[in-house]
Amino acid sequence: MDINNKVNIGIIGLGVMGKNHIRVCNELQNYELLGVSDVRQEAIDEVQAQYPVKAFLDYKELLEMPGLDAVIIATSDQFHRDPCELAAEKKLSLFLEKPIATSIVDGQAIIEATKKHDVKLMVGHTLRYDPRYVAVKQAADEGKFGEYVHFYARRNATTWSGKRVQGRAEVVVFQGVHDIDFLQWITGDKIVRVSAEAVTRSMTDLGVADTIVSTLRFSSGAIGLLEQSWGLPYGLPWMLDAALEVIGTKGAMYIDTRAPAMSTFFDNKYTQPEVILGLPGSHYLKDEYAWFYDYLMGKKDASATGEDALSALVVARAIVSSMEKHTAVEI
Amino acid sequence: MDINNKVNIGIIGLGVMGKNHIRVCNELQNYELLGVSDVRQEAIDEVQAQYPVKAFLDYKELLEMPGLDAVIIATSDQFHRDPCELAAEKKLSLFLEKPIATSIVDGQAIIEATKKHDVKLMVGHTLRYDPRYVAVKQAADEGKFGEYVHFYARRNATTWSGKRVQGRAEVVVFQGVHDIDFLQWITGDKIVRVSAEAVTRSMTDLGVADTIVSTLRFSSGAIGLLEQSWGLPYGLPWMLDAALEVIGTKGAMYIDTRAPAMSTFFDNKYTQPEVILGLPGSHYLKDEYAWFYDYLMGKKDASATGEDALSALVVARAIVSSMEKHTAVEI
Amino acid sequence: MDINNKVNIGIIGLGVMGKNHIRVCNELQNYELLGVSDVRQEAIDEVQAQYPVKAFLDYKELLEMPGLDAVIIATSDQFHRDPCELAAEKKLSLFLEKPIATSIVDGQAIIEATKKHDVKLMVGHTLRYDPRYVAVKQAADEGKFGEYVHFYARRNATTWSGKRVQGRAEVVVFQGVHDIDFLQWITGDKIVRVSAEAVTRSMTDLGVADTIVSTLRFSSGAIGLLEQSWGLPYGLPWMLDAALEVIGTKGAMYIDTRAPAMSTFFDNKYTQPEVILGLPGSHYLKDEYAWFYDYLMGKKDASATGEDALSALVVARAIVSSMEKHTAVEI
């Protein structure tokens, strides 16, 4: 960290999230973006056309930059392990995009590397920074739900999303870990059994399912439903249909991102913009950075930890296993 | 039937639905209510205070009434079989409340009795008369969904409902058959595998679950989620939270009874009345009677048939079996 | 009326509402449709292709039909007076579409004709049969609002509607009388002052406004806002955006027809069907017929009366006057 307590940061991977990270780093005063890397020259060109930042095709060169404090890993999900291990070796703090990895082995290796080299690790489970979901967590911490009865968590995208990911992961790994982590976070409980079904309609060539649905059982006895899809017909008025229902013996909370808090009709097209994540000036990533900064400064614990993220991945992988075996899977 | 083509009808069972039936019979011109029966004298007294109708403690006496054409069976779910069998023997047409029965054996016996005595049978799956659900059926029949991808059906009530039923049936049998029948009806397909979880919090003394959740698999490969609860905390602004999501490769439909199409605030209490089923002058039962009348007149087939209703019960019972055995159940 | 107490009825005017009336007459058992008339041969041809009914180009011939009990007047708004006067002379009962007329003079003449010949008159203010609006009326009659504070009534359609009416009336006369009548009906009060503004954008060639907005003052001191438009851009997911807000000192009610109680996405087009008026099997017109029948049978008073309808027209005309003079108008 420099004299002004600025964190010198690098970004590996310039996909959708990587570009978001560049934008946010540039808006924040306590981060200094030293460099970025991506294996695709065109991604580098696109970024450099907008921001005057050092860029490398090989992330190893980025990790050699003097003064670097921390690195954001935003590579494709299946390529998290190598840069994490090398960065840990270089004693860099790690901000890692979710899911922690696509295989449990990789997830464990990442955690071990950070422990071995005693470096900090925080995983980008962004629901922990969405004010609506944070409000549910607060109510949970205050005991307002009583005993948990059941949960329902939906996160459905159109085929546009599924095709963009190109079969690199099942939808329950790619986006389901958001809801799995969230439910384990608010309850302080673990999912101990899952039972899943999957259907493939539009993703046939990609070798992954369109939709994966699952029942969930927590160790407390509470139960849940998880609906994860990227098989919605393209053209719906929302990019993402996310919903949450938390039912307790004493209280209940509902989130519905499709509620028409805002709607637009332009060029003969109706849309319902997502008011927290989808509007200009959205702050959820900045709030995540603020947390990471406090974590680096020793003022807060990581949120989410590598263990949290690994636990969500374990559940997601169990769901994939269940959908393949047509039977319940104990965790 | 009398000279004016009026159907002379009797009603067995004067619970919530039985009283609804009396009210509707009295409003319709092509039905003549000859008599009612209930094992509880106070139920008879309550009805007779409002309507001048013959009433019997023993339904067998009701079934002896001369001129009777048809009988509505609205007894408690587990007591459907005996009156159905006797009515069939008496050559009466049967309008039977859902679920067809609580056990598959009873359901089969009812169907057999109607076949043996060649009498008509129609089961009261009311979603088939809810204009919103009818609109989904129309779109399905027109092929607008393309291939089905996945379904989500929610039907959640507060603990008030669960306690009223007093443990006579699991929630997935009592109210889940609505959604199961509906999904099989619109798809013309069968559910072939289920996997369920259940939780008991408030219904402990009643020996039934608060909430039962399940994955569904159809023979076409389409999948679904079923959420059935009577464990919501009492006092919520809606009596019933029902939702439906139908996702196909070519189109999608959503029903949400909690959308605030109408809301009221009186006596410091906010409510969101259900606009189709909950407002004065609701017509869904009248539409069901009109269908039954046309069925009796030979103008339409039954909707739903005994076989439809039995199939829904078979799925519901498989869900109960799955939740008890913690494993997927093939049907 | 015939021996079965069937009302023999005729329909004058085969536009949108006229065709609705034919359909409903054919579904009801206590009405017998004797004949119809329209000045346009193609409208007659279209109807006769679907229904085997006698039809006349000249409504005077229809009114000569023997056995006719009542006639539905569904001509263009400005042509209500002549057929009403002749039908009254013929001693026929009158069911008249809203607005009663487009000029106050015509409205008064219609009422006078029915009084002079002592015939029955009921005007088709359909909000009185919309279950949501009926629920507001019930709450009003039960005194649940306390003193009225303020009202907001919106009824907005797209330019498609405005162009269809072809400048025959201002939007506040054509559709605004629905809300004006409704507010006067539930309050039992009269609007005594209005102040309006109008804007013309798309209806320039038709000589009418796109949108007319107005403040309302009731004799009780309560106030309101009226928003009436047929200037919404075409293509929105709803045919009509109607909303109502009733605020009282003790309670409040809200209706919002845009709340997504139901939504569809087919052929790349998102819609939110109106669940009461827009779905197949809608009953509001049948309920209106049932009321008219009871009125003819002497069991109920007319709803709405000619005086009610005239009062709504007087307010609508005052709004037009205010928007032209840019000043408040006392009634």
Add this chain to the structure above:
Amino acid sequence: MDINNKVNIGIIGLGVMGKNHIRVCNELQNYELLGVSDVRQEAIDEVQAQYPVKAFLDYKELLEMPGLDAVIIATSDQFHRDPCELAAEKKLSLFLEKPIATSIVDGQAIIEATKKHDVKLMVGHTLRYDPRYVAVKQAADEGKFGEYVHFYARRNATTWSGKRVQGRAEVVVFQGVHDIDFLQWITGDKIVRVSAEAVTRSMTDLGVADTIVSTLRFSSGAIGLLEQSWGLPYGLPWMLDAALEVIGTKGAMYIDTRAPAMSTFFDNKYTQPEVILGLPGSHYLKDEYAWFYDYLMGKKDASATGEDALSALVVARAIVSSMEKHTAVEI
């Protein structure tokens, strides 16, 4: 400004907004809160119990603090002028809560003082920082609406709000300036005629209206409706019911803060939290501070300017005049 480019700031007035300002100042790194003042000792005590900040009963002493760069004026609306004039004399930059004043004379005097002493002035019209309203402004700037047809802006609070303000201002001045400023901001146009009605039910003792409704006419010919109330019955599930409708010839936008994007049920009470302004971690005030900072640094113009705020007040005062005279008022 100090060496780190921190703005040294003082806050005058420790009501609801003043306390919000203290909280936000403490969270931001580029502001340093030097001191606060309020005429009520208990307000000072309450603040000092939470924050270790210098406090004065007399704002004049606060304005003498060495190093002070800027001052936030958050006194009661009618007491804005004196501290503004003195602060301007002291060459301090001014961040002034809306409305600029309750009388036009005061508003003009404030602007003159800032001009005479050449100090900066920005007025806290917070809708300019609400992401939903900002999205409407963006669409407006991009010409997406075509020609404006009509607007509807609602801002309704319960009697709790009205009673808290204790008759210091009419509701259209207190909260209506938000919507008036917003509509003039997005259109770049001025309201040139208003016509209003008011009703007093619960605020009788306070000498102000419960609800004020008004038609609006813009110089472009576009029209609008303004509904401003603090007369809603207390206990509704929302603190504030705000809605916006912008209809243009080419497009439309809707905001509805009552859409159930989130709902909670605890302690037998249902609420619908406002997701932008009402959840923990809300950023709209921080965004306003960021803008003010950039304005002080010469990177941006003020938003809103004193002239903007005065123009909104002029319209609000015209509405009050219209409601008193029962006639349209030209501006």
